[in-house]
Amino acid sequence: MxxxxxxxxxxxxxxxxxxxxxxxxxxxxxxxxxxxxxxxxFALWLILFITKGRFLKGPFERTLTSRLERSVTVDGDFQLYFAPIAIKFRAEGLRVANLPWASKPDFLRADLIDSRIAPLSLIFGDKVRVPWLELRNAAVDMEWSRDHRHNTWTLGDPDKKGEPVNMPLITRALLAGTTLRYRDPQLQLGTDIAFETAKARDTRFAQAISLSGTGTMRTLPFTLTGQLLSPNATVSGGKNSLVGRAVAGATVVDVTGTLPGVTQLEGSDLRLVAKGQNLRRLFDFLGAAIPDTRDYRFTSALTKVGQEWRFTHLKGRFGDSDLAGRMTASLPNGRLLIDADLATQKLDIIDVAPFIGYDLQRVATQGASGAIETVSGAPRVLPDTPLRIEAIRNFDANVRYTVKTLRAPNIPISDGAVTLTLDHSLLTLSPLTFAMSGGQVSSDIRIDARQQPVRTAYDIRLSPTPMGKLLARWGVAESGTSGTIKGRVQMTGLGDTLHDSLSTANGRIAIILPAGSMWARNVQLSELDVGTFVTKMFSGKLKQPVQINCGLIAFTVRNGVAAADPILIDTRKNVMTGRGGFSFKNESIDIAFRADGKKVSLFSGQSPVGINGYFAQPGINVISPELMARGGAAAALAVVGTPLAAVLAFADVGDAKGAACGPILSGANAQGQRTKRGNPRDDVGRGTTAKDEAGKGNKGEAKAQEKKFLGIF
Structure with missing residues (x-):
């Protein structure tokens, strides 16, 4: 109890x-x-909040100096703490030293930096998020080294390869007396930009950051102006509004639209308008190379996704040609890559000229004659503009381009398409296709500028094409012509111009004529006229079409000189053979054709008909020395005999040997050609020029042959 x-x-x-x-x-x-x-x-946060983290100034300087491997100092007040969640960083008199090779002693210096930093962005993600940044009297120096291996903004190991710019995502900013300096010796680019913040006049916006600057690109001066309006959260809460302009001579680029943040380009919604006299100058700023163009104007939507700048809904014109599509520019591994899908409805032939290598101004003012130059007293039509080797080394490209119609007199080309690939100075146009007179041309062209001299490989194929359509403008009638033409060109040459490449080329050119008919009109002799040529070869005015059994016009090309190998056309009544060739070196032509009858003919004036002159000024020699000799013999027989005896001078015994079509249709060379009985032919060349064959005889005979046939070489 x-x-x-x-x-x-x-x-x-x-x-x-x-x-x-x-x-x-x-x-x-x-x-x-x-x-x-x-x-x-919480205790640490409280200590930092009460002390403002000023006691961390020394450790901050030592830690960053060690990690960045360059001096970091703060001369004045220093604050580093959580307020309450975002990191507040404030430093007065901050200085980050530059690398020894840089032209300025400091990469960054500022009288004041006051910022708010999202702490999780320092741990996760590849970009630091800065909701607020204030810079006063700050200067940033961004430079590439001369060898383009290092830059001033890649911090840490000074031997580390330079990385692309990775700007923090700044939502709002206040800048006063702030400048940015950028230098790139490889692009020959230098610019200085000043930033200032002022109160915005528009009530929708709280403040406006204005920018202005000057610079040079490949010695060409340019100016930059712009304004970025930050939204007033109490009124709009919207995105930053950007208005900017870049001017370099006649080149003007305007950019308008919105940004999620001051430096937050991801998800931007921009509109670009570019105009000028030469699109090449605009691409020079991108670090890419294209030929000259006439005046242009383009509009495009513009945004940034990841590491890509995307130009979509691109539309505009250059010269008298239209262009639409999309383009993406990116920097994988620090190297510019352009990827594009482009289309043209109507492409003017003048706008094509500089892409082949012709002088744009000459062609634009003189027309087709502007493509012809006189060199050593002879006309030259193959362009001699060098490939911009140094420029194409700086970027890569994947471009797909289509053309609906080519606006050009007497050039029956349409529905063109090309896939262009540039990979570290290896340029390929494969496939390059277009429709021509009912046929299709397919090409694969490979230009290797990785080696010197530049090596170009050509593979051009012509599918069976109606002869009447293809040769209509030269006097071949479509009605009565059922024959077709197909062909292939395979050559390899050295040189950084089209002329030099072909002047050193080796390979083969072959044009095949399967069975069919050909009817030509006898028209003027003012130019190289196929109709006139055919009528002169095959007994004057034609009462009916020429019936072709098979034909081959082929050339073996050695060091820029093409020799007939063979020229052999078998028709119902005749066998036509040819000798000679042409030169890519001086663009001269000297080819002799002869048609021999298969049956006896008492009134044959068939003697060699020549094609001579130059690529730019070809001609037909229809009054050959052999024909003159026959005429002289006829006159002599008429004097000493009777007029009927004169006919004997023009008699053709009809001993032409028909050709086996198998070797012809397979494109075999002269040594592979056979008669219908299977015997080797002895009336076609063997892949040598007349100059080569002349060298096999005595010296006097060689000189005569060389002068008579191919003195042009």
């Missing part, structure tokens, strides 16, 4: 500390650890 009278202590009467300890002990171990961590972090 005595024990029962003693009162038991009530839990609520225990001291508070005791009760807390009891509850702490009852918590699981993991919960106690978590609470300890939270407590420590």
């Amino acid at each position: 005595v024990d029962d009278a003693i009162p038991t202590p009530d839990a609520g009467s225990r001291p508070l500390a005791q009760r807390v300890r009891d509850r702490w002990r009852r918590l699981p171990l993991i919960a106690r650890i978590a609470l300890w961590i939270v407590g420590v972090l």
Whole structure:
């Protein structure tokens, strides 16, 4: 009973500390650890918040100097703490030294930096998020080294390869007396830009950051102006509005639209308008190379996705040609890559000229004659503009381009398409296709500028094409012409111009004529006229079409000189053979054709008909020395005999040997040609020029042959 009278202590009467300890002990171990961590972090946060983190100034300077491997100092006040969640960083007189090779002593210096930094962005993601940044009297120096291996903004190991610019995502900013300097010796680009912040006049916006600058690109001066309006959160809460302009001579680029943040280009919604006199100058700024163009104007939507700048809904014109599509510019591995899908509905032939290598101004003012130059007293039509080897080394490209119609007199080309690939100075146009007179031309061209001299491989194929359509403008009638033409060109040459490449080319050219008919009109002799040529070869005016059994016009090309190998056309009545060739070196032509009858003819004037002159000025020699000799013989027979005897001078004994069409249709060379009986032919060349064959005889005969046939070489 005595024990029962003693009162038991009530839990609520225990001291508070005791009760807390009891509850702490009852918590699981993991919960106690978590609470300890939270407590420590809160204590650190509280210490930093109260002291503003000023005591971290020394460790900050030492740590960054060690990690960045360049001097980092703060001359004035320093603050680094959580306020309350975002990191507040404030430094007065901050200086980050530059690398030894740079032209300025400091990469960054600022009288004041005041910022808010999202802490998780320092741990996760590849970009630091900065909701607020204030810079006063700051200067940033961004430079590439001369070998383009290092730059000033790639921090850390000074031998580390330079990385592309990775700007922090700044939502809002206040800039006063802030400048940015950029230098790139490889692009020959230098620019200085000044930034200032002022109160915006538009009530929708709180402030406006204006920018202005000057610079040079490949010695060409340019100016930059612009304004970025930051939204007034109490009024609009919208995105930053950007208006900018870049001017370089006649080249003007305007950009308008919105940005999510001051430097937040991801998800931007911009509109670009570019205009000028020469699109090449605009691409020079991108670090890419294209030929000259006439005046242009393009519009495009513009945004940034990842590392890509995307130009979509691109539309405009250059010269008298239209262009539409999309283009993407990116910097994988620090190297410019252009990827594009482009289309043209009507392409003017003048706008094509510089892409082949012709002088744009000459062609634009003189027309087709502007493509012809006089060199050493002879006309030259193959362009001699060098490939911009140094320029194409700086970028890569994947471009797909289509053309619906080519606007050009007497050039029946349409529905063109090309896939252009540039990979470290290896340029390929494969496939390059277009429709021509009912046929299709397919090409694969490979230009290897990785080696010197530049090596170009050509593979051009012509599918069976109606001869009447292809040769209509030269006097071949479509009605009555059922023959077709197909062909192939395979050559390889050295040189950085089209002329030099072909002047050193080796390979083969073959044009095949399967069975069919050909009817030509006898028209003027004012130019190289196929109709006139055919009528002169095959007994004057044609009363009916020429019936072709098979034909081959082929040349073997050695060091830029093409020799007939063979020229052999078998028709129902005749066998036509040819000798000679042409030169890519001086663009001269000297080919002699002869048609021999398969049956006896008493009134044949068939003697060699020549094609001579130059690529730019070809001609037909229809009054050959052999024909003159026959005329002289006829006159002599008429004097000493009777007029009927004069006919003997024009008699053709009809001993022409029909050709086997198998070797012809397979494109075999002269040594592979056979008669219908299967015997080797002895009336076609063997892949040598007349000059080569002349060298096999005595010196006097060689000189005569060389002068008579191919003195042009």
